[in-house]
Amino acid sequence: MKDNSRRGFMGKAFGGVAAVGAVASLFAMKKSWDPLPSVKAAGFTTLDMSGYKENELVTEKWRGKPIFVLKYTSEMIAAMDESQKPRIISVGEASYLVTLGLCTHLGCIPSYEKDNKSFLCACHGGTYDIVGNVTKSPPPRALDIPPFTIKGNTLVLGEVGPEYLEMKKNGLTL
Amino acid sequence: MKELLILVVVTVFTLVTYYLVEPFAHKNLHKHVESEAFVYADLPAITKLGDAVRGKDLVMGAGACTGCHSINVAGVAAPMDAVSSAAAYGVNPPDLSNAGVVYDEKFLNALIINPAHTLMVEHTLDESQGEMHPMIPFYGAGGDIDQEVADMVTYLQSIAVSQEELTPPMAFENACGRCHGVKYEQWTQIGTKGSFKHKRDELAFDIDVLDYKDSLKAYMGKLPPDLSMYIRSRGEHYISTLMENPQNYLEGTSMPRVGVSADTAEKVIEYLEDAGDTKRHEREETGKYVMIYIIIFAIFGLLWKKQVWRDLH
Amino acid sequence: MAHFTKATSIKDWLDQRLAIVKVEKVLASEYWIPKNINFLWAMGMILVITFVMLVISGIFLLMYYQPNVDLAFDSVNYTIMREVGYGWLWRHVHGVAASVVFLIIYIHMFTGIYYGSYKKGREMIWISGMLLFIAFSTEAFSGYMLPWGQMSYWAGMVITNLFAGGSLHADGLVEWIRGDYVPAQAFLTRFFMLHVLLVPLAIIGLIGLHFGALRIPHVNNQDGEEIDFDEESKKYLAGDKAGSKVIRFANDFMAKDMMVVGFYLVFFFYLVFYHYGFAMDPVNFDPADGLKTPAHIYPEWYFLWSYEILRPFSTDVGLMAFAFAQGIFVFLPFLDRSPNAIPASRRGLFKYWFWAMLIDMIALTSMGKLPPEGAFSTIGLVAALVFIGLWIALPIITYFEKKA
Numbered sequence: 008m009k010d011n012s013r014r015g016f017m018g019k020a021f022g023g024v025a026a027v028g029a030v031a032s033l034f035a036m037k038k039s040w041d042p043l044p045s046v047k048a049a050g051f052t053t054l055d056m057s058g059y060k061e062n063e064l065v066t067e068k069w070r071g072k073p074i075f076v077l078k079y080t081s082e083m084i085a086a087m088d089e090s091q092k093p094r095i096i097s098v099g100e101a102s103y104l105v106t107l108g109l110c111t112h113l114g115c116i117p118s119y120e121k122d123n124k125s126f127l128c129a130c131h132g133g134t135y136d137i138v139g140n141v142t143k144s145p146p147p148r149a150l151d152i153p154p155f156t157i158k159g160n161t162l163v164l165g166e167v168g169p170e171y172l173e174m175k176k177n178g179l180t181l
Numbered sequence: 182m183k184e185l186l187i188l189v190v191v192t193v194f195t196l197v198t199y200y201l202v203e204p205f206a207h208k209n210l211h212k213h214v215e216s217e218a219f220v221y222a223d224l225p226a227i228t229k230l231g232d233a234v235r236g237k238d239l240v241m242g243a244g245a246c247t248g249c250h251s252i253n254v255a256g257v258a259a260p261m262d263a264v265s266s267a268a269a270y271g272v273n274p275p276d277l278s279n280a281g282v283v284y285d286e287k288f289l290n291a292l293i294i295n296p297a298h299t300l301m302v303e304h305t306l307d308e309s310q311g312e313m314h315p316m317i318p319f320y321g322a323g324g325d326i327d328q329e330v331a332d333m334v335t336y337l338q339s340i341a342v343s344q345e346e347l348t349p350p351m352a353f354e355n356a357c358g359r360c361h362g363v364k365y366e367q368w369t370q371i372g373t374k375g376s377f378k379h380k381r382d383e384l385a386f387d388i389d390v391l392d393y394k395d396s397l398k399a400y401m402g403k404l405p406p407d408l409s410m411y412i413r414s415r416g417e418h419y420i421s422t423l424m425e426n427p428q429n430y431l432e433g434t435s436m437p438r439v440g441v442s443a444d445t446a447e448k449v450i451e452y453l454e455d456a457g458d459t460k461r462h463e464r465e466e467t468g469k470y471v472m473i474y475i476i477i478f479a480i481f482g483l484l485w486k487k488q489v490w491r492d493l494h
Numbered sequence: 495m496a497h498f499t500k501a502t503s504i505k506d507w508l509d510q511r512l513a514i515v516k517v518e519k520v521l522a523s524e525y526w527i528p529k530n531i532n533f534l535w536a537m538g539m540i541l542v543i544t545f546v547m548l549v550i551s552g553i554f555l556l557m558y559y560q561p562n563v564d565l566a567f568d569s570v571n572y573t574i575m576r577e578v579g580y581g582w583l584w585r586h587v588h589g590v591a592a593s594v595v596f597l598i599i600y601i602h603m604f605t606g607i608y609y610g611s612y613k614k615g616r617e618m619i620w621i622s623g624m625l626l627f628i629a630f631s632t633e634a635f636s637g638y639m640l641p642w643g644q645m646s647y648w649a650g651m652v653i654t655n656l657f658a659g660g661s662l663h664a665d666g667l668v669e670w671i672r673g674d675y676v677p678a679q680a681f682l683t684r685f686f687m688l689h690v691l692l693v694p695l696a697i698i699g700l701i702g703l704h705f706g707a708l709r710i711p712h713v714n715n716q717d718g719e720e721i722d723f724d725e726e727s728k729k730y731l732a733g734d735k736a737g738s739k740v741i742r743f744a745n746d747f748m749a750k751d752m753m754v755v756g757f758y759l760v761f762f763f764y765l766v767f768y769h770y771g772f773a774m775d776p777v778n779f780d781p782a783d784g785l786k787t788p789a790h791i792y793p794e795w796y797f798l799w800s801y802e803i804l805r806p807f808s809t810d811v812g813l814m815a816f817a818f819a820q821g822i823f824v825f826l827p828f829l830d831r832s833p834n835a836i837p838a839s840r841r842g843l844f845k846y847w848f849w850a851m852l853i854d855m856i857a858l859t860s861m862g863k864l865p866p867e868g869a870f871s872t873i874g875l876v877a878a879l880v881f882i883g884l885w886i887a888l889p890i891i892t893y894f895e896k897k898a
Binding site for chain 3 (some may be wrong): 467
């Protein structure tokens with residue numbers, strides 16, 4: 008009887024040791040699915056901000072995702088209210104919209120309506136205003152602003168700068 | 182009998198679902214455009230009977246066509262190669278040898294007098310900026326302009342191959358191939374990419390293609406897409422009605438109205454079928470035999486079942 | 495060691511080593527099936543045949559397909575479709591079978607629901623079947639990525655985004671699944687692995703489980719009749735084939751199965767040669783382009799009903815409704831509180847529940863593809879609410895169901 012329970016215990020112990028091995032190999036398997044270092048390293052994009060024309064949307068690429076860059080005209084800025092202004096990104100004298108060009112609903116690319124000065128997502132009909140705030144659902148939040156830092160007249164996407172941190176703290180972006 | 186009723190129920194529900202997710206959904210997702218049968222009803226009717234001899238003089242002389250266009254069949258070479266032409270005009274002007282058969286007669290008449298309007302690209306030209314279509318309108322050579330244009334078109338028709346001799350690649354390359362590549366047919370905007378003995382020759386060709394595409398992209402606003410799989414991605418009806426009037430589907434597009442005749446349009450479709458649905462004849466042929474076989478298979482299955490179940494009832 | 499005698503025949507030689515005579519009895523000639531069944535009971539065999547066709551056509555596609563973002567599209571549309579002898583045939587068989595297999599799965603499922611084939615004793619048949627449904631869905635989705643066309647890319651983008659979990663913002667999880675910030679090389683190769691190895695292995699294992707689950711409770715019949723299989727099989731073996739309520743799996747049941755398979759294959763090959771368009775979305779014949787969203791993004795028809803449940807709500811509620819729809823069918827044997835294992839037509843309110851569920855799922859399916867505007871949007875919302883409502887109502891109406 009005693010022998011049996013001892014054998015039962017050793018069986019469970021063996022099972023426990025095997026489980027440790029299994030969990031350890033799961034860790035390796037999880038790591039194998041992680042993005043590769045080369046993929047991560049390619050995660051920075053530097054934009055020279057001097058080349059953009061006013062009210063002309065340019066789609067850049069960062070981490071394989073489209074990035075909207077729109078240089079505001081002074082009339083556009085004058086027309087903005089207090090909920091819109093904090094989302095402006097200023098580099099040097101000029102002001103820009105810099106956001107991910109992906110609808111926050113399900114990731115389609117909205118198009119810029121030059122005349123209405125708004126963005127329309129054709130997938131489910133969501134719209135955004137000139138600074139990327141939602142004006143018609145289903146999008147749950149404004150267009151995301153990618154992590155950025157300002158270096159002279161350039162903007163480095165993927166690197167977190169103080170202006171970005173400030174925006175994040177104020178809940179302007181995720 | 183009961184099984185038949187069950188079969189009817191299953192079939193009805195299947196067909197209703199099919200109808201809703203396929204024909205009905207697509208009718209709502211995509212705009213339907215009726216074919217206009219390539220009659221170009223908006224363009225003025227032809228009133229004059231042309232004369233090829235007079236037309237030749239005009240094409241070579243006062244019409245100034247050969248300033249930009251080559252006419253290989255008449256021994257007139259292109260003033261510039263394709264890459265330089267694209268750099269100058271945005272796109273390589275077509276060789277006119279077969280223009281008379283590729284394009285509709287009414288369309289050619291109208292095109293010579295007012296290219297931008299006939300091609301439906303006026304909206305892409307900002308006149309305040311002095312933008313003009315690269316093809317200069319023909320203002321007349323002093324006589325009756327309608328007569329002169331009719332003469333030129335008649336001349337172009339006289340030098341062209343007959344409709345029967347026009348092959349699908351000829352039709353496509355002339356009407357579409359200066360803007361659209363077809364990778365699966367080795368077609369580039371500047372011609373067929375053959376095989377090269379030396380890598381450097383191949384690279385030189387590729388660079389020419391890239392240069393051409395850069396000019397084209399600047400001219401059109403975006404690079405016109407490769408059409409290899411368009412017969413599967415868009416289908417015959419779409420391509421055909423798009424050629425008639427690109428604005429039907431792509432409002433504001435810089436793609437011009439192609440202006441082909443109905444016969445040429447069919448040949449363009451055939452070319453695209455050869456590119457993107459190459460094995461269609463084999464598919465139809467094999468399909469027949471497989472269907473005959475599988476019906477025989479089903480009959481034998483039925484007979485076997487009947488035999489096995491005779492004892493069971 | 496066991497005692498072996500000199501074999502009298504090849505069969506005897508094999509029998510001594512593998513007990514093939516016994517195996518044949520257990521699996522075929524003395525595997526007893528009720529006689530009182532209709533052609534809907536042949537859906538299992540049709541699924542097996544379709545799965546075999548998927549495996550065979552898949553093997554030949556696998557020989558030329560290249561899981562590389564730069565080559566995948568051309569390896570399918572140029573190499574396989576234009577160059578490989580009968581490559582187009584394998585592709586069309588594979589594409590059509592992948593779509594038709596879901597039609598048959600749905601018929602199979604609704605047959606089970608109608609005749610109560612998930613009731614006491616048969617729960618594991620139902621649950622293993624639903625696990626197969628999930629495995630087939632994963633297989634279909636991963637396979638849809640492989641041609642790397644516009645729909646592959648954008649369906650991959652939208653579906654993997656679901657794992658961000660709405661307000662949970664589990665972007666790390668999404669990137670982990672993709673192996674990149676967007677669907678790219680790592681994404682394609684891992685879905686390729688899933689499609690050609692891991693998920694097929696799981697499917698084969700689950701098919702084994704599904705078949706195994708049938709043995710003890712036996713196959714149901716179309717009148718919900720309790721059959722004494724021992725008694726009836728004795729009757730059959732004694733020669734009273736006509737009087738017995740059971741038949742052999744082979745050749746009796748098999749002969750009927752294969753007859754239905756024959757008719758099914760006529761329909762199937764008609765689709766393969768003359769009506770394949772529904773299974774191969776035109777949009778996917780445009781190469782993948784991460785910077786250009788197609789005008790309409792919708793999944794293949796068999797996912798539309800659950801996609802539509804996701805759509806009419808705000809992100810978080812939609813995701814919860816979606817998760818609910820995905821999971822709820824598994825629990826059917828426990829949500830149906832009635833012990834009656836009889837056809838729905840004899841089950842009071844459940845009869846209406848069955849047809850309401852079927853029609854509601856068809857409504858969801860059709861709205862899932864249409865643009866979410868105006869009346870379509872409203873119908874979709876109503877159908878989604880009805881779907882949820884029907885599942886909430888199920889335990890209640892079946893609890894009060896009269897015992898048959």
